[in-house]
Amino acid sequence: MVASTFNVRLAAAGQRLERAQALRVLQLNLGRLCNMRCSHCHVGAGPDQGHTQMPYAVVRQCIVAMDRLQPQCVDLTGGAPEMHRHFRELVLAARTRNIPVIDRCNLTILLVPAYQDLPQWLADHQVEVVASLPHWSQETSDRQRGDGSWEQSLEALRRLRAVGYGTGDPQRQLTLMTNPDGDRLQPLCDKITDQWRQKLAKHGVTFDQLIGLTNMPIARFRDWLVAAGRLEHYQQVLENAFNPCAVRGLMCRDTLSVAPNGQLYDCDFNQMLDVPLPGHTIADVMPETLAGRSIHTGGHCFGCTAGQGSSCGGATVAGP
Ligand code: SF4
Ligand code: SF4
Incomplete structure (x- = not known):
């Protein structure tokens, strides 16, 4: 019933959601193994998820698919993707x-x-780092990611800066990704970005870009909403903030999300909800299989169309 609500809102706004003709991003989810266990995590990652790692046979299939699909970008995610034993092979x-x-x-x-050699290794291979940091303030950030995580994150950012990240070098791009604390919408604008720059500069941290992601009402964050009795309220907040202008930039139009077992999805969120693109896997998918294909939607999609819109690349419409 909720799924049709999203499609009804789309149709009422004169919008259709289908995949673009060309694939832009090949996003590989290497598994849910992570050294952290954040409260907002939409993939339920943690240190006990080693059994979810992408097998080597699928890693090889992903590499072969790079030639077939010719994406404009390979996006490695997890868990902590660096913890996959073939992370560097995929990058190379x-x-x-x-x-x-x-x-x-x-x-x-x-x-x-x-992993302490990674900053230099990433810099040597011109890998863009998109780093999650919930907030510039220690208190807010630690509330989501655990005590001490903010201080550790800032130390990591200083190490990235020491090898050239966040200094305006196009070969060493550093993007910070923030998400709201709790059941609020993403409030990013230029003024807030300036505030982040000023606050973090006092700690020796600089970055190239700040993007924001809306918390999605799925997985661990959904559990939190349910426990707090806030799920219906949050869903209503997202639906009330539906912005038809945000639809055009939705990542599911031109991103292919690949699960550790090689299954294909329109996005990472559909992957977590196990709503796959049937008929193909990363072993045999062709560009023409994807072009123009309809996209699986659901009530969670309101998380991507609320306010400025939300995607792995941040807002889908320009902010105020
Ligand atoms: S949000 Fe990121 S860092 Fe936190 S548990 Fe999930 S995958 Fe790990
Ligand atoms: S959750 Fe977002 S990215 Fe995924 S299908 Fe829905 S609108 Fe598209």
């Missing part, structure tokens, strides 16, 4: 094909002894 496979790579990094992983 994309870079040797001259495909830009995004590492969705939780920052604290860069302080774990086994």
Whole structure:
């Protein structure tokens, strides 16, 4: 019933949601293993999720698919994607094909002894780092990600800066990704970005871009909403903020999300809800299979169309 509500709102706004002709982003979810366990996590990741890692056979299929699909970008996500034992092989496979790579990094992983060479390695291979930092304030950030995580994240950001990230170098782009604390909408605007720059500069941290993601009412965040008795309220907030202008930039139009088992999805959120694109896997999908295909929607999609819109690249419409 909720799924049709989204489609009804789309239709009423004269909008249709279908996949674009060209694939822009090949997003590989390497598994839910993570050194953290954040309250807003929409994939339910944590240190006990080692059994969810993408098997090597699927890693190889993803590499072969880079030639077939010719994406404009390979986006590595998780969990903490760096913890996958073939993370570097995937990065190298994309870079040797001259495909830009995004590492969705939780920052604290860069302080774990086994990964301390990563900032330099990422810089050497010109990998864009999209780093999650809920807020510039220690208190708000630690509330979502755990005590001490803000201090560790800032130390990781200083290490990234030491190898050239966040300094305006186009080969070493650092994007910070924030999300609201609790059941509020993403409030980002230029003024807030300036505030982040000023606050973080006092700690020796700089960045190239700040983007915001709306919290999605699925997985661990949904559990939190249910426990707090706020699920219906939050869903209503998202629906009331439906912005038809946000539809055009939705990531599901030109992103292919690949699960650790090789199944295909319109986006990471549909992956978590297990609503796949049937008929193909990463082993055999062709560009023409995706072009113009309809997109699986549901009540959670209101999270992407609320206010400024929300996607892995941040807002889908320009802010105030
Ligand atoms: S939000 Fe990111 S860092 Fe936090 S548990 Fe989930 S995957 Fe790990
Ligand atoms: S959750 Fe967002 S990205 Fe995924 S299908 Fe819905 S609108 Fe598209």
